[in-house]
Amino acid sequence: MSQMIGLLEVLEDFNGRVDVAKVADDLLLELDDLLPAVDAAELLGFLKVDSGDLILTDEGKRFLSRGSSGRKRMLNRILSKTPIFKFVITFIKQHEEAETTKDDVIDFIRREMPDLEAETTFRWLVEWGRYALLLRYDSNSGKIKVVQPTTAQPTASQEGKPQ
Amino acid sequence: MTPVIELRNVTKAFGSGTARPNAVLEQINLSIEGHEFASIVGPSGCGKSTLLRIMMGLTTPTDGEVYYRGKPVKDVIEGMAMVFQTFALFPWLTVLQNIEIGLQGRKISDDAKRKRSLKLVEIMGLEGFEEAYPRELSGGMKQRVGLARALVSDPEVLLMDEPFSSLDPLTATHLREEVLDLWLNPEVSPGSVVMVTHNVEEAVYMADRIIVLTHRPGTIIKEVHIDLPRPRNPRSPELYRVVDEITGMIA
The missing domain is CATH 1.10.10.10 (Winged helix-like DNA-binding domain superfamily/Winged helix DNA-binding domain)
Structure with a gap:
């Protein structure tokens, strides 16, 4: 990033x-x-x-x-359209409260995208997903959650670059 | 105007009082003014980091005096905060908790601490990483947390000890830009920044004034004012001319 x-x-x-x-x-x-x-x-x-x-x-x-909030907004929009994020987010959303576990996602990647190294892909998804406010992950519990759009959008007033 | 920090005839020697005291810094006279970005450069082992620790009150000089806003320094100064080369984050605390540490000991409510810390999360682009632990972060993100923890207490002076040296070159490029933006951002700006670096290009790109130290024992050989207009291009010939001049003094 x-x-x-x-x-x-x-x-x-x-x-x-x-x-x-x-x-x-x-x-x-x-x-x-x-x-x-x-x-x-x-x-x-x-x-x-x-x-x-x-x-x-x-x-x-x-x-x-853009300032940092504006950059997050752009990445949120762009990443949510990439095939891999779309695919994984749809999978996580099938679970109750749009939340599942790391192991579950890793299994999903191994099963559906066998060409990718699952652990590395998971770390990448978490890093970019957190930055773009698409995913939340708690490494203590291993729970991963899709951020709902209402909380994912920073308000317009925060968008300008702080100067 | 009274300088924010003033060092008068500061000397630091380890093992003083023994037959062969090991002098690290000798006869340092230096003032840091309000609203300036100063950088201390010199070869490794010239006592740059020790100088920074003396400014903050973390280390006492063997000889000489240190003043903060005209008053002698006796203890760690509250109006200053430090950013470290190795980030110095607590691995067992989350990003948000690591930032809140910067407010430890301040007489404000837990609510106010949380609110101020979340403000820094937003400013530093750390939204989404509040619950993450340092081990889950890239070097660039870790140093953002280090900066947020330093700035959360609204310091008058931000001290940075080789803040970009342990980052890869691309990440360092990005964070230098961020620090300059922060310095110009009235919401968080520390009045003054003092950055220690061995990287002359970095100092010339960022600072208003460069203090050049010689090898051990460190003494000031020159102060160079950098008048290049901002924003500066790190690859301009004007900038390189100054870099060459300063590198020549150290080498």
């Missing part, structure tokens, strides 16, 4: 378009270390990759211009 936002900010410093090798070089990073952030940003539509160049999209610029 923080890595992805950092990458978008670096792109902004380079006026929105830069060679991926130059970014790695500039940050003293291996290309491999950069890829998770590139993948995440691409999945969310915040950047495009074009023959080795990373390009900040308009959606990416919009994301950067």
Whole structure:
């Protein structure tokens, strides 16, 4: 999450378009270390990759211009439309109070998405789901819950970037 | 105007009174003004962190005086808060509880503490992570909690000891931006920030004034005012010129 936002900010410093090798070089990073952030940003539509160049999209610029509540709102909207979140959220919602356990979700991922590493995917879902106010997870009880839309939407007054 | 913090002839030596006292800091004269972002840079082992601890009243100098708003410092100062390189969060407490620790000892109701802590959760973008434990967080998120815990007490001075050094470069880029935003945000802004770093680029990008220390025993060799307009581009030639100048003094 923080890595992805950092990458978008670096792109902004380079006026929105830069060679991926130059970014790695500039940050003293291996290309491999950069890829998770590139993948995440691409999945969310915040950047495009074009023959080795990373390009900040308009959606990416919009994301950067928002304060933290506004960013959460955007991610809430975007992530809830991605196939994996849709799939998992629908599954959790089938349970009473839209709440189930970690083990249950892990079993579901193993069964329905056998190509994915279940534990890693679960951690990823929890991290992004928490940030975007889509999921709540209590690691003590192992309970995971879908946030209902009424509590997921920060009020408009909190949206501006605090300056 | 009285400086917020003033150090006069401060010396710190470990094993003083023995035949070979080990001097860490020598003859430090330094003032921190209200509304400034100061950065202390120098090679490792130059006593930067010790200097920060002396400012906060966590360590007493061997010699010399420390003043906070013109009064001699005798104890840990309430108006200051510290952010650590290693985050220093309690692993058995949730994010929200870790932030509330920053208000420990304050004479306000539990309700007021909760309310203020939730405000910081919102400002630091930690909504959704209130019930999470530090082990579940990335480094960037942990340092957000560290910042929230420091800022929850509304400090006049925020002290930061290598706050971005244990983060990966992308996360560090992002958090530097966040800290500059916080400093300009009237809702939380500490009047002054003092940041210790070994990263000269980071200091030039963020600070109004840089205090350059030499190797052990640490003494101030130069103070550099950074007049580059904000927001700064970390990759501009103007910025690099200053970075080169300061790096030359340390190397």
